[in-house]
Amino acid sequence: MRLLLVEDDRLLADGLSNQLERAGFSVDTTSTAKEAMILGEQEDYRVGVLDLGLPDGNGLDVLKKWRMNHVSFPVLILTARSDWKDKVNGLKAGADDYLAKPFQTEELIARLNAIVRRSEGRVHSRVKVGRFELDESRQCLKLDDGTEHTLTGTEFRLLRCLMSRPGQVFSKEQLMDQLYNLNESPSENVIEAYVRRLRKLIGTDTISTRRGQGYLFNDDV
Secondary structure, eight states: OEEEEEOSOHHHHHHHHHHHHHTTOEEEEEOOHHHHHHHHHHSOOSEEEEOSEETTEEHHHHHHHHHHTTOOSOEEEEESOOOHHHHHHHHHTTOSEEEESSOOHHHHHHHHHHHHHHHTTOOSSEEEETTEEEETTTTEEEETTSOEEEOOHHHHHHHHHHHHSTTOOBOHHHHHHHHSOTTOOOOTHHHHHHHHHHHHHHOTTTEEEETTTEEEEOTTO
């Protein structure tokens, strides 16, 4: 699940990026309003974390421009400004949530998962499709016979992407976008390798291959 982190405090950004990746996100980080504008419009993010006080502009202006340009991924504003008027202005500009510094990382991750669930029309932290249930908080897969399988970070991100939109075909490029950030450059063969590993857990027919198109999760298998 791809996430854009816009934060000019390098130490904070590095620490958050590591913890967010452990929580199942693939994180791109920028410290400027200019680059945030470009990334938000060009890349396929599921959620964003946006600081307001940026060295070359106001994060609120970035958010307003995103929304004007139909950039619709949910955004959590993260800032040292705790005045209620700032919160109201942020929400009016199109933010989905607001968290003031200092904060606990666990709360940030919980809020991010919550707004992603709402954007996907879900209320629970489990993605249930057919006979399978993916637990986001524990990063494990539960089968209908009660058995559970702990997943690696990449296995979890890949399966979550497929299960979040069952029946939709994802190309290798789309899956790469959700699994890896801009600083990583794995080959497309990596996707094939992880699909093979997941099929050993859930069956070959559950993740189907559409030749020349990509992969899809069958919710009726």
